Structures are given as C-alpha cells and as structure tokens.
Amino acid sequence: MELNLLKEKFKSLYGTEGTMYTSPGRINLIGEHTDYNGGFVLPGAIDKAMYCVIKPNGTPDRIKAYAMDLSEMDEFGLDDIPIKQWGKYIFGVCHEIMKLGKQVQGFDCVFAGDVPLGAGMSSSAALESCFGFAINDMYNLGLDRFQLAKVGQATEHNYVGVKCGIMDQFASCFGKEGSLIRLDCRSLEYKYIPFNPEGYRLVLLNTCVAHELASSAYNKRRESCENAASYIRKYHPEVELLRDATIEMLKEVANEVSAEDYMRAEFVIEEIARMGEACDALERGDYETVGKKMYETHIGLSRKYEVSCEELDFLNDVARQCGVTGSRVMGGGFGGCTINLVKNELHDDFIKRATESYEQKFRIKPKVYEVVISDGARKL
Incomplete structure (x- = not known):
C-alpha cells in the first residue's frame, strides 16, 4: 500500500495534513461456525489493512470522505444518511460512538486499503475498526478496544444490515504480531496463542x-x-x-x-x-x-x-x-x-x-x- 499517496491526496483535497491510522483484515485458522453457538474461534490480524488519513475540520458535524480505491467522494452531516454505501460504515461508527455518550465532530478523511474484497478477510471490519480507532484517538474519547470492537459490530447490525458475530472486529482491534487470538465467543474472554510457524x-x-x-x-x-x-x-x-x-x-x-x-x-x-x-x-x-x-x-x-x-x-x-x-x-x-x-x-x-x-x-x-x-x- 503506497501510504504517501494517501497523505498527498489528503493534502490536495483539504489543503492541510492529517494523521494516519490503520486497522487490519483477519484470517481464522480454525473454529468455523462455532461463534453463534457460543464456542471458540482462533483468528489473527494480517498484514493487509485499511488506512485512513483524518483531521477535524472545525464543523460541528460535517464529514467529508474520499474513498481512494474507488475515486469517490461523499459528504454528509451526522443527521443525514450518506449517499454512498461505503459512507454508511463511517456514519455508523460515528453514531455508535455517540450512543456511548461521546461527542463526535466534523472531520475530513481519505481512506484506502489492500484487504481483498469478498475474499473472507473482513475488509468491512477493518474499515470500521480503522475509523473507530481514529475517531477515538483524535478526540481523546477514552474508549477501550473492547468498546471499539463492539462499535464495529453494531455498525454492521444497525447500518449495513449484517447480523455478524464479534470475531472480525475483535481480531482487527486486538491483533498481535506472532499470535492468534483464542476468543470465547460467549464471555469474550481471550488469550493470545503463539503462532510462529518457522519453515x-x-x-x-x-x-x-x-x-x-x-x-x-x-x-x-x-x-x-x-x-x-x-x-x-x-x-x-x-x-x-x-x-x-x-x-x-x-x-x-x-x-x-x-x-x-x-x-x-x-x-x-x-x-x-x-x-x-x-x-x-x-x-x-x-x-x-x-x-x-x-x-x-x-x-x-x-x-x-x-x-x-x-x-x-x-x-x-x-x-x-x-x-x-x-x-x-x-x-x-x-x-x-x-x-x-x-x-x-x-x-x-x-x-x-x-x-x-x-x-x-x-x-x-x-x-x-x-x-x-x-x-x-x-x-x-
């Protein structure tokens, strides 16, 4: 992923420099269709991710977003529903954070990614986690990674219409190099399991x-x-x-x-x-x-x-x-x-x-x- 191009695009669109955040896609090594049965899964974050460059724009609620991979712009307020399907992910994340009693204000952003779409590596969870993490950090909202994973899951349920489990967002938020995550889908207790497959x-x-x-x-x-x-x-x-x-x-x-x-x-x-x-x-x-x-x-x-x-x-x-x-x-x-x-x-x-x-x-x-x-x- 050519990250300098993202920064340059942000500067050319908004005339200023923003901060860059990233969140990965995931694989699941074993534990399939066990999540909705209260069982365990074994996901890991991967070296393919979504990236965003973002900065507050001084407005109470105007969001300007540019999807670099699609060469598409969308602009919406926090009271409007975005026109673009991908805008719903950003809109949903903002609203789910606001439901937690946190204040989100207007921002400008550019995003792109190298998580292959439709290949089962959870590009949508990577996008939600990327924006959740960025907004939380940018406004210093104090949400933890558990809350951010749930924000992503609630975005899927309430704005995208996918009744997914928590695994994808959890892996995206909690991923750790050299480890898979043994996640108990009922209690959300987790443990890092070493994954260093030399050879x-x-x-x-x-x-x-x-x-x-x-x-x-x-x-x-x-x-x-x-x-x-x-x-x-x-x-x-x-x-x-x-x-x-x-x-x-x-x-x-x-x-x-x-x-x-x-x-x-x-x-x-x-x-x-x-x-x-x-x-x-x-x-x-x-x-x-x-x-x-x-x-x-x-x-x-x-x-x-x-x-x-x-x-x-x-x-x-x-x-x-x-x-x-x-x-x-x-x-x-x-x-x-x-x-x-x-x-x-x-x-x-x-x-x-x-x-x-x-x-x-x-x-x-x-x-x-x-x-x-x-x-x-x-x-x-």
Whole structure:
C-alpha cells in the first residue's frame, strides 16, 4: 500500500495534513461456525489493512470522505444518511460512538486499503475498526478496544444490515504480531496463542466464486443448531447453546431431531473440540497436528455442515495431493478461500499445481494471497 499517496491526496483535497491510522483484515485458522453457538474461534490480524488519513475540520458535524480505491467522494452531516454505501460504515461508527455518550465532530478523511474484497478477510471490519480507532484517538474519547470492537459490530447490525458475530472486529482491534487470538465467543474472554510457524507459510487461495446460497443457507444452519440445542436442553437444562453440549447428549436426542439438524450439531460439537486440540498443538509448536485438524475441519464443513462447494473441495484435494500440512475452507463457505499451512519447500510447487489445475478445470484463475500475522488497529 503506497501510504504517501494517501497523505498527498489528503493534502490536495483539504489543503492541510492529517494523521494516519490503520486497522487490519483477519484470517481464522480454525473454529468455523462455532461463534453463534457460543464456542471458540482462533483468528489473527494480517498484514493487509485499511488506512485512513483524518483531521477535524472545525464543523460541528460535517464529514467529508474520499474513498481512494474507488475515486469517490461523499459528504454528509451526522443527521443525514450518506449517499454512498461505503459512507454508511463511517456514519455508523460515528453514531455508535455517540450512543456511548461521546461527542463526535466534523472531520475530513481519505481512506484506502489492500484487504481483498469478498475474499473472507473482513475488509468491512477493518474499515470500521480503522475509523473507530481514529475517531477515538483524535478526540481523546477514552474508549477501550473492547468498546471499539463492539462499535464495529453494531455498525454492521444497525447500518449495513449484517447480523455478524464479534470475531472480525475483535481480531482487527486486538491483533498481535506472532499470535492468534483464542476468543470465547460467549464471555469474550481471550488469550493470545503463539503462532510462529518457522519453515511454514500461510497462503489463501481464492476460488473467485461466490455461490448465491450463502446468506439463506447460513440462517438455515443457525436454525439447525438452535433446534438441536433446544432438544438437548429438555434433558440437560444447563445446555444453553451447543457449546455446552457433548456428542453423548446429542446421541440421546438422535430419534427426536431431524437427520439434518443432527449432522449440523455434530459438526459444531466436534469443531469446538478440534479448536481446543489445535490450540494445545500450537502451544507445543506442533504444526503437523494443527494441519491435521484443519483437514478434519474441511471434511466436516464439506460433508456434515455442507457449506463447501466443488471449487473449494477441488483446491483442498490438490493441497492434500501436494503434501500441504493443513488446508480447509475459511469463512461462511459456498465460495471464497481455502486457508493453507504450507511447508516452505513445497510452496512453489503447490501454488503452481493448484493454479494451473484449477484454471484448467474451472476456466478461471484462483487468486493467491500470502499472509503474515500482524498487529491490530493503531496510529501510524
């Protein structure tokens, strides 16, 4: 990302110099579809981020924003709804901060980023966290990173219409170089888990497809999990969410729940256990076990949770054939990326074979993103 261009653009638009802030996108190594079941996730901030240059403009509420990647300007007051879709993120962050009793005044800004859009690396959470952190710091509002993550999540819920969990914003705010974050999605307690994969690389392969099913299928799976938990709760009142259930408890209600709900719940209970095993392996520096768990997650997501697709399964198969340590679909599914833990010496061969064979079969080139675990939101 050419940061000097951002500063120059700000100066040419507003005739002054501003302060620069950044906030990263994220990956999730393991722990998929566990968040809304009260389970654990293992995200990490990456070296791809959103950046903004910003400065108060002396008005009570006028915001002038320039999206450099789109070459688009929007101007709005805090009582107007922005015209541009991207303006709603900035507007929403301002309003959610104001709901916390803090005063936000007018500012000028320019922003851009190198988080790939639609690849499951949470460019929107990076944008919300970048502006949340910047406004908080610029006006000295005293909000902590927990509050800023919740501001970003509330922006998605109330202004963008996406009922997301807290993981993306949390990773963007709390990211730490050389560490993943073991986040308890129910209590929001977290712990940094070391991630120093010497001799390995993290690579995302983007299928460049997005199947239409995604949002309705996501809601259906969420319902399945809630149904299964409600049947288990009849016999085990302490089971609030699937996170509290065991496979034995699920087996007790096998004749009462639909086969589909059973299979979805089975995946989630197994995935929560896998996530714990992967964390233990990381603490020991045992990346081979981590990789094994990633493959198990992919099989579960493909066969039990049924959120994979032909393209994702194909890339996962190629990874296995190339001897890649770990590979799985990352994110909601039905397209997007596989995340791969690859030994350095196998890296070039894997990328070559995966891109060539994928293009031959699907007539489209997958995109390759190398990612490094990095720090969270900050002033530059």
